[in-house]
Amino acid sequence: MTKNDVNRHSLLGKARRVVVKVGSAVVTTGHGLNPDAIERLARQLSELSDSGMDVVLVTSGAVAAGRQRIADNACKHGKDYKDMATRQAASAIGQGRLMHDYDEAFAAHGKVTAQMLLTRSGLKFRRRFLNARNTMERLLEWGVIPIVNENDTVSIRELEFGDNDTLGAMCLGLVGADLFINLTSADGVFDKNPENNPDAQSMPTIENICALDLESMCDGKTLVGTGGMYSKLRAARRAAQLGVPTFIVSGKGEFDIVAALESENKGTLVLPREHVVSSKKFWLAYHDDPAGSILVDRGAANALLTKGKSLLPIGISAVDGCFERGALVFIKTLEGEELGVGQSNFSADELIRIKGKHTDELASILGPLAFDEAVHRDNMLLDAAI
Template identity: 60%
Template sequence: MHVDDTSDWRDAKRRILENCERVVIKVGSAVLTSDRGLDLRVVNRLADQIAVLHDKGMEVVIVTSGAVAAGRRAIMHCKGCRDEGSLPARQAVSAIGQSRLMHEYDEAFFRYGKTTAQILLTRADFEDRARFLNARNTLRTLLDWRVIPIINENDTVAVAELKFGDNDTLASMVLSLVEADLFVNLTSAKGVFSENPEKNPAAKPLPVIEHIADLDIEAMCSGKTAVGSGGMYSKLLAARRAAQLAVPTLIVSGLTPFALEKAFEDDESGTLVLPAEHAVSRRKFWLAYHTRPAGQVWIDQGAATALRDRGKSLLAAGVTRVENDFNEGSLVRILDFQGQTIGVGLSNYSGKDLQTIMGLKTDDIARVLGPGLYAEVIHRDNMLLDPAL
């Protein structure tokens, strides 16, 4: 969906809100917490607004932060408990805070006759296809039962290599998991600005972003919020992933009173990120983002043109450099001759074998590695161009 000369972004937003049936709402730590820990007033106001949407028949999935902040508040009264910043300490604090966070959500929604369910996920739950589908089936059942799933990362068991890093990334993955048609990201900022407003007070607010794939997100964003782990950079990256799924994003201030209610009443605050005109398949989305790339493959200009402009698969002849000794079937990052990431995909060859055959014509691969091997290094069906990494 794109606005043109005969329509206005406000009309596009109105249509999006009118047609929304399933929404993922992400709530950041900077919204949910204060210097005293979890802010119960915010939790209750949020439940109030979400209950209104739910009563209108909308299916709502919440991706929430706040467990660590709630845990830190709790251990203030615990003798011998110290959060020294290590991974085990942070995981312990999260374990303490998660039950408290969920208790407050339960209490807040119970006042409106709503049932909630806690879902804790790690990247491994997305990486394993069977676990991914099982999580999807569970969430579908909960939504059919008119339950409000509340999702957080399972910090207690996730190792550093399998962490999402921030809940913006997790929320973008949940969009595909539940097949949502709208993403609302509640943050401490009043939407997206042309530059970082903390560094440039003259930065202009952007009411709409039509082509997020064309934005230089790194140039626009710098710095992170004091409480959260993502900042506007990760929110725009999540919105870019959502756009690839043809899911629009609303980035609004969760600190503004009744922000969520106003957003669904066609208020013009915040930023609307329009979806891409052509959605990628959910299978390709899963392939591209289920795990971090295990290595890098550099290609020449001819191969880059073939991938970008002609939708071709990557052949060994176009590979100029291989980094890391990844396994066959691993997700790898594809870089062009200038070092720019142009895609990710599943490699048919290990890093060691690919170093042996790079630059060779397809007919020569059998002579080097033996017969019966793949013609393509990465087939186009197992490749996503322009990933939001």
């Protein structure tokens, strides 16, 4: 048995808590929700639950369900769902139908479900994040299967997760999962886009996802909110940083999650990194959008990358953007290379005043300070998958 086989066969044996993300292409058709797919998914996840595993389901499909209800009732509506207000309205109509169908499908297997609608703005504050975690923990203690979706009706473009691949990755840190299964319309990951490259080869295992050029593999980034393989691989890269393996596999047709995990010919297994980040750093880096950039000189970049140092004002060469104290910011070199992200102890205006200054000069410029670091190493994540 090969190393890859051992990894696959041991996943279910080791996993005690799994997040399963299912995309619209799996649970919907051109006319609305796909009852066969929902029933199949409920049966298989119920089997995982019966085996003693905690299961969290992150699902798309509310907009498609809303479209179906609108069409069935001959409501007046636009010809497309491209604008945000229309999609949010369709989601508001469809969310209840989506949960109704899931609830009935899981109830047939003796399972209780709970709806959790999350927003990025709701999780960016640590206290709210911990409250959501406590709620999720209690549900899982009771043997309930939480069904998570983005709260589309109140999300705004600047704060929305953008796609449920991202939301699924965020849930890993929220619940402390040790396995991420991403059900999609594709038969795993290929080294090139198979739609444009007939010679594309499947990738059964990805050992070091950080070494891959995801944009070139996926023919560029997909648009926010459209999903696609780029967003799945970006989510897998985030999961790898948290020490969680990701299994990307087709959920179309007669899919079987357990059988796929036990087969070396199904899907793609993305292995976790050996050196993982803390759940706090993971939350800090990915629950908000960077509000600006701090550009550092080569000496500071080397200290950050090789010595694990905090970023001091003396190493800052320039500041981009307008942000307040506590904002999440990019940390870049002057050449534009992204080193990571971090939480700034100073506002953009303050950083402009103290950039390039020695630590003993700061108090004379800004007054008494409780800290010297521009970004503390405990509030920084290098090589972030933004």
